[in-house]
Amino acid sequence: MASETQRNIVIIGGGIIGSCSAYYLTRHPSYDPALHKITLIEASEIAGGASGKAGGLLALWAYPSSIVPLSYKLHAELAKEHNGKDNWGYREVNCGQLIVKGQVIDKKSNADDASVSLQKRDAAAIGKLRAAGIPAGLDWVLSDGIRGYESMSGPGETAQVHPYQFTTSIAKLAEEKGVNIILGKVTRINQEAGAVQSVTFTDKASGEAHTVPATDVIVSAGPWTKRIIPSAPITATRAHSVVIRPTRPVSAYTLFTNIELPSKHNPKRSTVETPEIYARPDTTVYACGDGDRAVPLPETSADVEVDPKRCQDIIDSVGSISDELRLGEVVKQQACYLPNVDARGGGGPLIGHSGTKGLYVATGHTCWGIQNAPGTGKLISEFVFEGGARSAKIAALDPQRFM
Ligand SMILES: Cc1cc2nc3c(=O)[nH]c(=O)nc-3n(C[C@H](O)[C@H](O)[C@H](O)COP(=O)(O)OP(=O)(O)OC[C@H]3O[C@@H](n4cnc5c(N)ncnc54)[C@H](O)[C@@H]3O)c2cc1C
Structure with a gap:
């Protein structure tokens, strides 16, 4: 043999x-x-x-x-x-699709105001979350602007x-x-x-x-x-991601989002961002944005170019649906290449x-x-x-x- x-x-x-x-x-x-x-x-x-x-x-x-x-x-x-x-x-995790109109709030204006995120958790806000079908455990998304939530995880289906x-x-x-x-x-x-x-x-x-x-x-x-x-x-698509330490530990959810926001180029128009958000057991939250082909695959992973603007777009979009993320600390901004089959x-x-x-x-x-x-x-x-x-x-x- x-x-x-x-x-x-x-x-x-x-x-x-x-x-x-x-x-x-x-x-x-x-x-x-x-x-x-x-x-x-x-x-x-x-x-x-x-x-x-x-x-x-x-x-x-x-x-x-x-x-x-x-x-x-x-x-x-x-x-x-x-x-x-x-x-x-490793852990089992909830997973869902969230459709929402993002809230654009100046980060600085609330940075020292600890009551802001607590205020959002009043009975009316919790009622709005329930009405939109948001599970009780997912209490770190803002209630304003929610258009829908759909679970993507049955028991034992996502980890x-x-x-x-x-x-x-x-x-x-x-x-x-x-x-x-x-x-x-x-x-x-x-x-x-x-x-x-x-x-x-x-x-x-x-x-x-x-x-x-x-x-x-x-x-x-x-x-x-x-x-x-x-x-x-095999082709390569670049993708940016960030890691945020939220203001408090958040529950175990991965979210595929669809967030409507005013366009940065023309505030009278809106744009839709679709970051994926992953709460992690180490108390951080990871979020990634869409892919791009703006920069070809470099020689090695050590030479990957990180575009701070693309990272900021992810930070802004996830911050628009969660005070815990908006007021949290950004601990990583990074990029990598996905291997696609052409x-x-x-x-x-x-x-x-x-x-x-x-x-x-x-x-x-x-x-x-x-x-x-x-x-x-x-x-x-x-x-x-x-x-x-x-x-x-x-x-x-x-x-x-x-x-
Ligand atoms: C933003 C983002 C989010 C993702 N989220 C998920 C997810 O939630 N779940 C999931 O299942 N997947 C996810 N993926 C996909 C997953 O990351 C990839 O499919 C996977 O990492 C590919 O692994 P790999 O080992 O093939 O490639 P890589 O991780 O790229 O590893 C290839 C390695 O080969 C080395 N190498 C290249 N050339 C040479 C050489 N000539 N000599 C020696 N070494 C070489 C490189 O340095 C590199 O370390 C995500 C991907 C991205 C970009």
């Missing part, structure tokens, strides 16, 4: 997909550290890209349905086995993790079982007679080029995948054999890579050690259909 021979397995990319692949390879029954050398090569830092800057929602109604239930279940198992509650903020904490913890757990993590940028996958032979990278610290032998290579470079495999139909009819992610012997692809997870990472990692471990996917039927995600 192939797994009884010496293998040099190289994973390219230390985002959530590469880290989960490393983890599940070390948990596969055929993994033998005496025979199987696993190396993960990451260009800048573990979880330095979208995997450390995403929202972190897990949902049974996410896509694609071929891997969502597997991955959702694996998230719960990982949390149980490794105390995900404390280590990466969350802190993506940066999850990814770095999983990478560490893989490292503890023998994975060698190297910081360096892969420049080439060397092939001979239709099979991978080795991987060349530039070491981050020394700037020197090194080549490591490889029997198996997993490309999990997210939005950078096309720079390693030019035929991979194929007819969309689809993806791409998980499996590339067509070249020993070359596997795990990429193109669009906006559900946090949710789908454990399932992807487990399936990749099955491709490498068993020759094919066992835990889910994923013929539709076969990279050879896309490349």
